[in-house]
Amino acid sequence: MKNITVIGAGTMGNGIAHTFAQRDFNVNLVDISANALEKAISTIGKNLDRMVKKEKITEKEKISTLSNITTYTDISEGVKGVDLVVEAATENKELKLKIFGQLDNVCDEHTILASNTSSISITEIATVTNRAEKVIGMHFMNPVPIMKLVEVIRGKATSDQVTSTIMEMSKTLGKIPVEVNDAPGFVANRILMPMINEAIYTLHENISSVEGIDTVMMLGMSHPMGPLHLADFIGLDICLSILEVMHEGFGGKKYSPCPLLIEMVAAGKLGIKSGEGFYNYSDGSRNKKVAAQFSKN
Ligand SMILES: NC(=O)c1ccc[n+]([C@@H]2O[C@H](COP(=O)([O-])OP(=O)(O)OC[C@H]3O[C@@H](n4cnc5c(N)ncnc54)[C@H](O)[C@@H]3O)[C@@H](O)[C@H]2O)c1
Structure with missing residues (x-):
């Protein structure tokens, strides 16, 4: 396998394209x-520059990584002759079903279709x-490019051969794959999202400030990043979509998205990618500056 396509060039799509390209795959990056x-x-380019500066890669490797990526706005052009498609478009079930139907029509018969979805059923896709x-x-x-884990999710019909191909490919990328079965939120988000949601409820109920809640979890639980900062990093729209899928799948208050999260997404406060979430990133930095004033009062 040498030729791959990534669908969606947002937060995750650019990172996935970067990671494959750095390992010498030919990458087609597609976005509408x-x-x-x-x-x-x-x-x-900026992330590669940072890696060169830190002497993790050479200038030559940076240039060859960038030259391995070709961009497309037309999906059928972008999947010609590829062995694997990794879909990383917006977290929305109808959209993903539409994209996979389209991919099935335009891809070669041998092409494996993978989704980077955080929560939507692979079996249903x-x-x-x-x-x-x-x-x-x-x-x-x-x-x-930095995080080691790849959660490899088997749908009900996924073959053993395809699973082992993707497990091996993840290792080729320098990652550590973990095989899991299909269920809303899989393992990672089923455990993470209720914690983030509870942190938002804690803020909503004015139990503490944004910084207070994050500090409790960082210093008290040795988490490298507080849950509200992490939510900004993931994208509040993505967090909301994942919680909705889990709420639909499991029911119960545990997965019911906090009204404050719903309100912030409706207001376009999506975290780092929009410049503001629980913290302010309007200077383009990925690090929090000033806590936004989000509480009931
Ligand atoms: N953000 C995270 O931390 C994170 C982590 C793991 C997995 N994911 C998953 O990765 C996927 C992408 O999330 P993201 O954070 O990169 O979202 P994002 O909003 O940053 O980017 C989504 C991109 O998809 C594009 N897109 C929408 N419809 C398209 C179509 N029909 N064809 C091609 N491109 C299309 C959009 O233009 C946008 O550029 C989601 O399924 C999400 O759940 C996100």
Whole structure:
């Protein structure tokens, strides 16, 4: 396998394209938005510059990584002759079902179709294709070039052969894959999202401030990043979508998204990618500056 396509050039798509390209795969990066593609290439360039500065890669490796990536706005052009597609478009079930139906029509018969979805059922995604045995979850973590884990999710029909191909490919990328079965939120988000949601409820109920809540979890539980800062990093829209999928799948208050989260997403406060979430990032930095004043009062 040498030729791959990444669908979606947002937070995750650019990281996935970067990671494959750095390991010498030919990467086609597809997005409906030409602007998103331009931004993705610029982000990959900046991240590679940082790696050169830290002497993790050479200038030559940076240039060859960038030259391994070609961008497309047309999905059928972007998947020609590829062995694997990794879909990392917006977390929305209808959208993903539409994309997978389209991919099944335009991809070669042998092409494996993977989704980077955080929570949507791989089994359900596979039903819109005629190759359910070749549909699998490949859940990278953010930021992709740095984080070691890949959650490899088997749908009900995913074959052993496809699973072992994706497990091996993850290792080729320098990652550590963990095989899990299909269920809402899989393992990572089923455990993480209730904690983030509870942190938001704690803020909503005015139990403490943004910084107070994050400090409790960092100093008290040795978490490297507080849950509210992590939510900003993931994207509040993504957190909301994941909680909605888990709420639909499991029911109960535990997964019911906090009204404050719903309110912030409606207001366009999506975290780092929009410049503001629980913290303010309006200078373009990925680090929190000033806590935004979000509480009931
Ligand atoms: N953000 C995270 O920390 C994180 C972590 C793991 C997995 N994920 C998952 O990765 C996926 C992408 O999340 P993200 O944070 O990168 O989202 P994002 O909002 O940053 O980017 C999504 C991109 O998809 C593009 N897109 C929308 N419809 C498309 C289509 N039909 N064809 C091609 N491109 C299309 C958008 O233009 C946008 O550029 C989601 O399924 C999400 O759940 C996110």
